[in-house]
Structure formats: structure tokens, C-alpha cells
Amino acid sequence: MRVAIAGGGLAGLACAKYLVDAGHTPIVLESRDVLGGLVAAWKDEEGDWYETGLHAFFGAYPNMLQLFKELGIEDRLQWKQHTLIFNQPDKSGRLSRFDVPDIPAPFNVIMSILRNNDLLTWKQKIRFAIGLLPAVVRGQKYVEDMDKYTMTEWLRRQGVDEGVNTDIFIAASKALTFINPDEVSSTILLTALNRFLQERYGSKIAFLDGSPTERLCQPIADYITERGGEVRLNAPIKEIVLNPDRSVQHFLIRGEQQTEALTADAYVSAMSVDIVKLLLPEVWKSIPFFQKLEGLEGVPVINLHLWFDRKLTDVDHLLFSRSDLLSVYADMSNTCREYANPERSMLELVLAPAKDWIGRSDADIIAATMKELEWLFPQHLSGDNPAKLLKYKVVKTPRSVYTATPGRQNYRPDQVTPIANFYLSGSYTMQRYLGSMEGAVLSGKLTAQAIASANLPADAAAPDLTPRSLPLSPSTTNAATA
Ligand SMILES: Cc1cc2nc3c(=O)[nH]c(=O)nc-3n(C[C@H](O)[C@H](O)[C@H](O)COP(=O)(O)OP(=O)(O)OC[C@H]3O[C@@H](n4cnc5c(N)ncnc54)[C@H](O)[C@@H]3O)c2cc1C
Numbered sequence: 001m002r003v004a005i006a007g008g009g010l011a012g013l014a015c016a017k018y019l020v021d022a023g024h025t026p027i028v029l030e031s032r033d034v035l036g037g038l039v040a041a042w043k044d045e046e047g048d049w050y051e052t053g054l055h056a057f058f059g060a061y062p063n064m065l066q067l068f069k070e071l072g073i074e075d076r077l078q079w080k081q082h083t084l085i086f087n088q089p090d091k092s093g094r095l096s097r098f099d100v101p102d103i104p105a106p107f108n109v110i111m112s113i114l115r116n117n118d119l120l121t122w123k124q125k126i127r128f129a130i131g132l133l134p135a136v137v138r139g140q141k142y143v144e145d146m147d148k149y150t151m152t153e154w155l156r157r158q159g160v161d162e163g164v165n166t167d168i169f170i171a172a173s174k175a176l177t178f179i180n181p182d183e184v185s186s187t188i189l190l191t192a193l194n195r196f197l198q199e200r201y202g203s204k205i206a207f208l209d210g211s212p213t214e215r216l217c218q219p220i221a222d223y224i225t226e227r228g229g230e231v232r233l234n235a236p237i238k239e240i241v242l243n244p245d246r247s248v249q250h251f252l253i254r255g256e257q258q259t260e261a262l263t264a265d266a267y268v269s270a271m272s273v274d275i276v277k278l279l280l281p282e283v284w285k286s287i288p289f290f291q292k293l294e295g296l297e298g299v300p301v302i303n304l305h306l307w308f309d310r311k312l313t314d315v316d317h318l319l320f321s322r323s324d325l326l327s328v329y330a331d332m333s334n335t336c337r338e339y340a341n342p343e344r345s346m347l348e349l350v351l352a353p354a355k356d357w358i359g360r361s362d363a364d365i366i367a368a369t370m371k372e373l374e375w376l377f378p379q380h381l382s383g384d385n386p387a388k389l390l391k392y393k394v395v396k397t398p399r400s401v402y403t404a405t406p407g408r409q410n411y412r413p414d415q416v417t418p419i420a421n422f423y424l425s426g427s428y429t430m431q432r433y434l435g436s437m438e439g440a441v442l443s444g445k446l447t448a449q450a451i452a453s454a455n456l457p458a459d460a461a462a463p464d465l466t467p468r469s470l471p472l473s474p475s476t477t478n479a480a481t482a
Pocket of ligand 1: 009011437
């Protein structure tokens with residue numbers, strides 16, 4: 001069966017990968033000249049990489065880790081020490097660590113919290129543990145029900161001290177969703193916490209050993225093309241053209257000279273939700289399934305790269321800045337093999353929330369960032385001989401992952417739509433891993449599974465659903481069953 005997939009981000013690529021495994025012929029159509037979507041990266045004039053986002057992989061990403069294994073590229077994940085590292089806003093340049101011991105979950109995470117005395121007092125820890133009990137005992141159903149509250153509201157309802165919010169959840173919320181706890185649905189952070197509490201290595205972090213485009217997306221594309229599929233760049237979908245019965249007749253691709261009609265047996269949109277809404281055919285707009293997409297919208301975020309003339313730190317890990325302007329950051333010259341430099345630091349930082357900054361000039365953004373960095377690296381950026389900023393790159397994404405405010409779970413669509421030959425993929429679609437790389441890969445896998453098990457048109461090939469050809473781990477179930 002030929003399957004046309006619009007979008008060459010992780011969801012579209014994963015969908016195509018699992019379709020070729022099932023014996024089908026996917027054609028991935030990516031609008032840009034680079035694969036990866038929100039994980040896309042480019043090289044500057046001097047050959048240095050810059051990326052759409054600083055990306056961390058977690059131990060609690062079973063589908064992503066399985067994909068690495070299936071592609072034979074597991075060695076490209078550089079696993080870091082099992083610890084979470086936070087800056088301390090009241091102690092310039094000082095770090096605080098939650099070292100997770102190698103004992104079974106949830107005792108490892110509990111122990112890491114109990115042993116950290118920089119951030120939380122004992123009273124705060126005890127109140128927090130009691131507040132968290134319903135999530136641990138009643139599981140994902142309870143967590144989903146909490147989608148009506150922001151994280152701040154949930155913490156207040158559970159009687160958790162405001163200090164826990166300031167010390168932990170502002171940083172966690174900005175890192176996972178690019179918005180603050182007074183805006184984010186508590187379901188998001190409770191889901192992440194639950195995974196960390198249930199899996200021994202769930203909160204362990206890895207960095208890719210190079211750019212996601214080359215080191216992750218390209219091997220998926222090669223896998224697809226070596227098995228008869230196609231991956232096309234510079235192939236933007238201009239229109240979804242319908243049959244009289246409202247099913248898809250073809251994707252119309254905008255070419256440089258002329259348009260091209262691409263026909264297939266099934267069609268997938270793996271484009272971001274903001275683009276899908278723009279391309280929805282008029283007659284689909286009255287269908288409640290598609291109307292719900294109006295409740296979802298991408299959140300702005302900015303990714304920064306700063307190259308310095310010297311080493312600012314030797315920390316080989318992700319750090320939570322806990323600054324107002326910034327979210328997580330890493331010195332990529334330590335964390336990533338291909339970006340390694342023993343002499344000079346390259347800081348990659350996420351600026352979030354970014355709604356007040358997305359329209360500002362790069363120079364303004366860098367000036368504000370440098371001020372925050374003086375606080376994070378006082379020994380190198382203040383004083384008589386501060387480190388010199390050699391160059392920088394600012395990558396703005398006005399609409400990234402869906403904005404995870406309360407109530408959004410109800411708007412996230414299934415991969416199967418009411419249109420028989422049209423499917424959705426993307427980290428915004430309903431799956432248990434929210435707007436993440438794991439969510440994107442899982443959504444692609446779920447879409448491939450749905451297509452492979454659908455009733456096919458009479459002239460299409462029979463699907464091969466053996467576990468060998470379409471490996472779907474038990475963890476590929478949807479949120480509702482998790
Ligand atoms: C700054 C930042 C940091 C992040 N950090 C992390 C992290 O540490 N860990 C983590 O797990 N996740 C992280 N994420 C989230 C993660 O990157 C995304 O959830 C995931 O990559 C989304 O993949 P996707 O395939 O669903 O969507 P997208 O990546 O948005 O892919 C959609 C694709 O569709 C293409 N497209 C659009 N219009 C058309 C058209 N008309 N025709 C054809 N193609 C089209 C786009 O070009 C794009 O390639 C981060 C994201 C950002 C922005």
C-alpha cells in the first residue's frame with residue numbers, strides 16, 4: 001500500500017519507518033530542505049552546528065530507545081550521570097544536584113529528594129510527598145483528571161508549600177512545556193513525575209552525539225529508502241484535495257515551477273497542528289473531530305547558541321538555570337561528541353517562556369541572556385577579564401509543541417480520523433508522552449499500526465502485522481490505557 005506522509009519531523013519519519021517494516025511503501029513529503037522539524041539543525045559558515053532546540057533524551061522514552069536499537073545506532077546516545085542539576089538563584093554560580101542512586105524505583109528518586117538539602121526543607125519535602133500520594137496510588141487516571149488545574153492550582157489544593165513551586169516546578173514546567181506552572185496543566189508535570197517514580201532509569205538523561213538531523217533523522221530516512229520507501233525534501237503540501245465523498249483524492253505539492261498531484265492508498269498529516277488547521281479542506285471544518293483542533297496552538301520558544309573564547313564549565317550534563325529568562329542549558333562542548341572542544345565553551349540555552357521575546361531582535365535577546373549568564377557564571381563573565389562572546393545564533397520558533405494549558409487533553413486528536421483514508425501523526429496527537437520526541441515517535445508508530453490494521457481498498461496489498469515487522473511494545477498504548 002502506498003502511503004503519502006506530509007511532514008518529515010520525527011512523527012512522519014517514525015510513521016514511515018514502521019510502515020516499511022509492515023511491508024508498505026511510504027512517501028515522506030517534507031516542505032523544507034532539511035529533515036527533523038523541531039529537531040532540525042544546520043551548519044553555519046564556519047561548520048558549527050546550530051539547532052531548533054536543545055534536546056535531551058530520557059530513560060523513560062521506551063519507543064525512542066527502541067527506535068535507536070532497531071536502527072542500530074544506540075551508541076549515538078551519550079548517557080550522563082543519573083542526576084538532575086539546578087542552579088541556585090540565591091547563590092550565584094552554585095549548583096544543586098539531585099543524585100539518583102542505582103536502586104529500584106521509586107526509592108531512587110525519593111532518596112535523591114531526601115538527600116538534597118539545598119533546595120527543599122524537610123517540612124516541604126514531607127508536604128510534597130503527601131501531596132503526591134494520590135498521583136502515585138491512583139495512577140494515570142488521576143493524573144488525566146487533573147488536567148482541569150494548572151500546576152500552581154494543583155500544588156495549592158494538595159497543600160504543598162509555595163517553595164516547592166519556586167524551587168522545582170518553575171524549572172520543570174519551563175523545561176518540559178516552555179510555559180510557567182501558573183499556566184501549565186498539572187497533568188503534564190504529574191505524568192513526567194509518575195514516569196520518573198515508576199522507572200529506575202526514567203529520569204536518566206542522554207544527549208545525542210551530534211546534530212539530530214544527521215545522527216538521528218538521516219538514519220531513519222536511509223532505513224526507509226533502502227526498503228523501498230521515499231523521503232522527499234522541498235515538497236510542501238499546498239492542498240489536501242478531496243473526492244466527492246470527502247475522502248482524500250490526492251496531496252497537491254507546490255513545486256518551483258508547477259504543482260504536483262500525489263496519489264496514494266492512504267494519507268497522513270505529520271505536520272504541526274498549526275499547519276494542519278490551515279490546510280484543512282473546507283468541508284472537513286464542520287466535523288467535530290477536526291473542530292477540536294481549534295483548541296490547540298503551538299507555543300513560542302527560542303533556542304540560543306553562544307560560542308565563547310574559553311571554557312566556562314566542565315559540567316557534562318543538562319542544567320536547569322532557574323533564571324527568569326532561561327530554561328535549561330548545556331555546555332555542548334562537554335555534552336556532545338561532535339561539538340566537543342576542550343578549549344572553548346558553546347552554551348546552548350532554551351529561552352522560555354518566549355512570548356514577550358519572540359518579536360525582539362537577536363541583539364536584544366543576546367544582551368538579556370548575557371546578563372543572566374553573568375549570574376550563572378560569575379567567575380568567567382564578571383570581573384576584569386570576562387570571557388569573550390565570539391559569535392551567537394538565535395533560532396526562534398513562534399509555534400512549537402502545542403501549548404499545554406489546562407483542558408488541552410480533550411482537544412488532542414486520535415491518530416485515526418473520521419475520514420477513512422486520512423490519518424494524523426505528531427506529538428500533539430493523543431499518546432501518553434505529551435509534546436516530546438518520544439511522543440512524536442510513539443504517535444508515528446500508532447499511526448502506522450492503525451493504517452496497517454485498517455480495511456484496505458481491494459487493490460492494495462495485504463498488511464503484514466507480525467510483531468517482527470511492526471514492533472509495537474506494550475508501552476505503545478494510548479494515554480487512556482496507560
Ligand atoms: C526548543 C525545543 C526544545 C525541545 N526539547 C526537547 C527535549 O529536550 N526532549 C524532547 O523529548 N522533546 C523536546 N522538544 C520537543 C520535540 O522536538 C517535539 O515534540 C518533536 O520533535 C515534534 O515532532 P513532530 O514530528 O510531531 O512535529 P514537527 O517536528 O513539528 O514536524 C512537522 C514537520 O512538518 C513539516 N511541514 C510543515 N508544513 C508542511 C507542509 N505544508 N508540507 C510538508 N511538510 C510540512 C515541518 O517542516 C516539519 O518537518 C523540544 C522542542 C523545541 C522547539
